[in-house]
Amino acid sequence: MRRNKDAHILEHMIAYCDDIIRAVERFEGGKEQFASDRVFRNACAMSLMQIGELAKSLTDDIICMDTTIPWKEIKGMRDYFAHEYHEMDVDIIWNTIEDIPNFKNQCVQLREQIQGKQQ
DSSP: OHHHHHHHHHHHHHHHHHHHHHHHHHTTOOHHHHHHOHHHHHHHHHHHHHHHHHHTTSOHHHHHHOTTSOHHHHHHHHHHHHHHGGGOOHHHHHHHHHTHHHHHHHHHHHHHHHHHHHO
């Protein structure tokens, strides 16, 4: 049952990754555009915050399945946005955004592993 919950959480995380990827495409954004466009920053920041919040609900079993994913930092990103948003470090956030396609792929692989074990 817990694996179903983890798969469901990963699906939501993948959807938020897609939202970030689409925001970058929509705003035709690079780092300079991101730094100067509040709407672009907010769109990405909200999705990053949601990913961090969702990561806090994953089981330890799932977190241990891929130790290359920086889960602690991902969870911390949620707290960063929730409590320090007014002091957003554009470089840190942009570097995170650039890694989102890779993170999405890792989440897809984890979800597939979970679903494979359920069959």
